[in-house]
Amino acid sequence: MEEKLKDLRLDYGRDRLEISDLQTDPIIQFKDWLELALHTEGEIEPNAMVLSTVDADGLPSSRVVLLKDIIDGHLVFYTNYLSKKGHDIAETGHVSVVFWWRLLQRQVRVQGIAKKLDTKYADIYFNTRPIGSRIGAIVSPQSQVIESRDLLDEAVRREEEKVEAGTMPKRPDHWGGYQIEPKCFEFWQGRSSRLHDRFRYTRESGHWSIVRLAP
Numbered sequence: 156m157e158e159k160l161k162d163l164r165l166d167y168g169r170d171r172l173e174i175s176d177l178q179t180d181p182i183i184q185f186k187d188w189l190e191l192a193l194h195t196e197g198e199i200e201p202n203a204m205v206l207s208t209v210d211a212d213g214l215p216s217s218r219v220v221l222l223k224d225i226i227d228g229h230l231v232f233y234t235n236y237l238s239k240k241g242h243d244i245a246e247t248g249h250v251s252v253v254f255w256w257r258l259l260q261r262q263v264r265v266q267g268i269a270k271k272l273d274t275k276y277a278d279i280y281f282n283t284r285p286i287g288s289r290i291g292a293i294v295s296p297q298s299q300v301i302e303s304r305d306l307l308d309e310a311v312r313r314e315e316e317k318v319e320a321g322t323m324p325k326r327p328d329h330w331g332g333y334q335i336e337p338k339c340f341e342f343w344q345g346r347s348s349r350l351h352d353r354f355r356y357t358r359e360s361g362h363w364s365i366v367r368l369a370p
């Protein structure tokens with residue numbers, strides 16, 4: 156298997172990226188790339204992003220979440236506030252996310268500060284979710300140790316009975332959104348021979364500056 160890993164090699168060459176291709180506002184640039192990813196057949200879950208959080212001891216932790224909105228330039232995802240990531244965000248607020256669009260040979264990295272999103276957005280979004288997902292958000296003590304799958308399934312059944320009796324699931328207080336205020340973006344376009352194109356945006360005295368980075 157290790158030999159196979161060494162032999163895996165894909166040379167990128169689908170596109171290139173010049174500073175003149177970039178929007179001055181990285182959010183607009185990000186939306187342009189996301190839009191293309193959303194319309195690229197085979198680019199599965201293009202809104203999936205690896206979210207890294209950091210706890211009070213500086214220990215990082217990463218997992219995939221789904222980007223569900225962009226509000227006033229902030230990236231929004233929904234989760235359980237009492238989860239591991241929720242605790243990390245309460246402790247430091249420092250996060251980074253990375254998108255990898257395989258077919259487009261593109262990566263976007265964002266560093267920023269995460270804060271809880273106004274509950275009005277969570278209420279609206281929660282009620283658009285399939286019933287099963289709403290019930291899941293209610294019954295799952297995300298990130299906690301549980302005795303068995305059966306306990307979870309029983310809790311789901313109890314909630315399903317309430318729905319059958321006419322009570323629709325309400326958003327629990329422990330479930331809601333986070334908004335990430337971006338402080339730094341990096342746009343990466345795969346190129347041949349690992350000589351990729353990379354551009355980093357950082358915010359300086361109210362405006363975004365762009366530099367090219369070595370691959």
Ligand SMILES: Cc1cc2nc3c(=O)[nH]c(=O)nc-3n(C[C@H](O)[C@H](O)[C@H](O)COP(=O)(O)O)c2cc1C
Pocket residue numbers: 200203216217218219220221222232233234235238239240241297298
């Ligand atoms: C494709 C994909 C999408 C996911 N989307 C979410 C999401 O939007 N929100 C969420 O809480 N967990 C999502 N998860 C599950 C998380 O990766 C993770 O297991 C969970 O949030 C618990 O993480 P934590 O214990 O680090 O807080 C997703 C997982 C995958 C693979």
